Amino acid sequence: MTFSFVATPNAARPLTASLAPLQSRGEILELSGWQLWLKSWGRTRITEILHVENSRTHVLIGAPTNIEELRSLATLATAEALSASSVHILVILREAFGDAVLSLVEGPFTVLTFGPRGKLTVVTDALGLQPVHTVRGRCLWISSELKNIGLCGPGEFKFMLEEDVVAHDNRPDSFLPISNAERIRPGSICSFSFDGRGHSVVNCSQYVTFRLAIPQRIKREQARLATYSLLSASIRNVADVKDSISIPLSGGLDSSLVTALAAQCRADIKTFAIGTEVSNEFEFAQTVAHHVRTAHHDLTFGDDAILQGAHEAIFYNEIFDGLSAEIQASLLCLYRSLEGTGGRIVTGYGSDLLFGGVLRPGSAPNDANAELWRQIYRTRWTGEFSQFGANRYGFEVHHPFWTPRLMGFALSLAPEMKVSVDEVKVMLRECAAENALLPEEIVWRRKIGIHEGSSVNSIFASHIGVAPGDYAAKTRYTYAKFRAYMSAEDAPDAGDNV
Structure with missing residues (x-):
């Protein structure tokens, strides 16, 4: 079942107060210099979507629909995949076959990986079924739902003028009608880290890119x-x-x-x-x-x-x-x-x-x-x-x-x-x-x-x-x-x- 989440650096202030409105609606975790708020919409326990390995904590948001097919593929790399959790299977696949293997994952999912020295990597699904947004307000927010950030205090969003939103619909796939926010592109791997002055550094790449193709005239x-x-x-x-x-x-x-x-x-x-x-x-x-x-x-x-x-x-x-x-x-x-x-x-x-x-x-x-x-x-x-x-x-x-x-x-x-x-x-x-x-x-x-x-x-x-x-x-x-x-x-x- 899909989870709703908000992640933000725990060095930001007043972070604890900002997340207080969400406290009763989910669980807040401290992971490698970040605070992560999670809410399950179903019966899945949070411990079932976490995998810790080599000083990294991997969190799976969402539910790939072809996980057993992926498990079979992962067994080519290690027999450990036979009993691995869904998030562990994705970790095995990336390590064995590289990032492009993620294009085989079907259904809505996001993978958050919290690493050493405050580095966070976000993987989005190939089709954008599980949206992920970044917002630069009082602090850096990374969230599946914008409304959860809105609950944390007024003035976080700088909304675009109505006429600019209605003018046309030729938008990039990162578009949001909020000038200090954007949607992470489908099929992306984005890493978030911080320089010596505490400013965020973001690097993104695509593991798959869909585009208009040359027509195939098969029988x-x-x-x-x-x-x-x-x-x-x-x-x-x-x-x-x-x-x-x-x-x-x-x-x-x-x-x-x-x-x-x-x-x-x-x-x-x-x-x-x-x-x-x-x-x-x-x-x-x-x-x-x-x-x-x-x-x-x-x-x-x-x-x-x-x-x-x-x-x-x-x-x-x-x-x-x-x-x-x-x-x-x-x-x-x-x-x-x-x-x-x-x-x-x-x-x-x-x-x-x-x-x-x-x-x-x-x-x-x-x-x-x-x-x-x-x-x-x-x-x-x-x-x-x-x-x-x-x-x-x-x-x-x-x-x-x-x-x-x-x-x-x-x-x-x-x-x-x-x-x-x-x-x-x-x-x-x-x-x-x-x-x-x-x-x-x-x-x-x-x-x-x-x-x-x-x-x-x-x-x-x-x-x-x-x-x-x-x-x-x-x-x-x-x-x-x-x-x-x-x-x-x-x-x-x-x-x-x-």
Whole structure:
């Protein structure tokens, strides 16, 4: 289960007083000249994520989903890996194969290594599923959640002007709308140390870098086989656990594919269709649930619940972008409605950006991959893949499409396999049809956004008093809430237990 953390040099003053508001919510450790505050969102004990070796303390934040595969690889270096903890396995792999081996780790994780003479090394996951931020306020802060720093006292953040945030979305993946803060890039290894005068020295490198690739024009049957194989393996990694599996099912291609493949792994899958009093997609979700035999439930939420979901998305996932907050609103409603049941939630989120669901039929093939990469890159700073909203309600959330291997394959796949004159997500549809995974009417169903099929976009717009497509206004509203939430000046109705 994911942990929330804050690290800061224990030489800074008044550090103890700054962390006092967090004391009752977690545990503070003194490690090699740093204070580390940790909170577990689940049953895992802090001692289970620590590994001490050669005067270094390694701390694993998060939960890699393919840890047994990594354990098998680590046994090539030492038999000790057979009984090693997850964090120890990552230490073994880095020592044996170098930093690039971290690109094989799937799922949300951060590794903090506290070494001699106050050196701290931070490793972020390849896709930014577990965000890490640095803030230079009264002292240097390194934290998974900005809101925890806001709890430690006023004035830590220097927020950017609204017009600078709304002006465009061409941002580096380290972007935060806070001038004295930045997000550590996905796939990074950053070391923090101090010079003779006590000033911080930061050195960062990338162990993996995703970028727009040269299109690979392989045979269509090979592409279908690779798509099926990679997605099936990713779903097995998240579904082959003791925990229960719940899937938000709209009846669209992406969530339906994930449901069908998960149902091949186990017979106890639960699916949930999310609708509002305005509209829903229950008919399509029921078709899929009946076809693959899941325990299915339709959930209808009122406007107030949807708006609470949007505010919780801003608060927990620390989103300042209007579109991202809107899309996440219904998922927060699902997490809230299932609170206390535990387990994993598995989604089809991210598929559209890999296989062309956000494109228009007839889009110029030569431009398709560039547009998809632009939108993939955008997710690296929006916060929409963050785990904290699900964690708040006792869940792990996993997105099987969002793995390094599947993403690497999709980024290089020739665009004509994604978009045609009259269709998008061509390869996914062909893959589903070839393997008889879903009813034909689902395979070829027209793409509808999760925020559109249940009219969340209209409900959010009506609350603000703007047109549904006015995302500049939605971002202004979202950013105002973000500033208040991160500064501990406000919290959503359900946000008392941060």
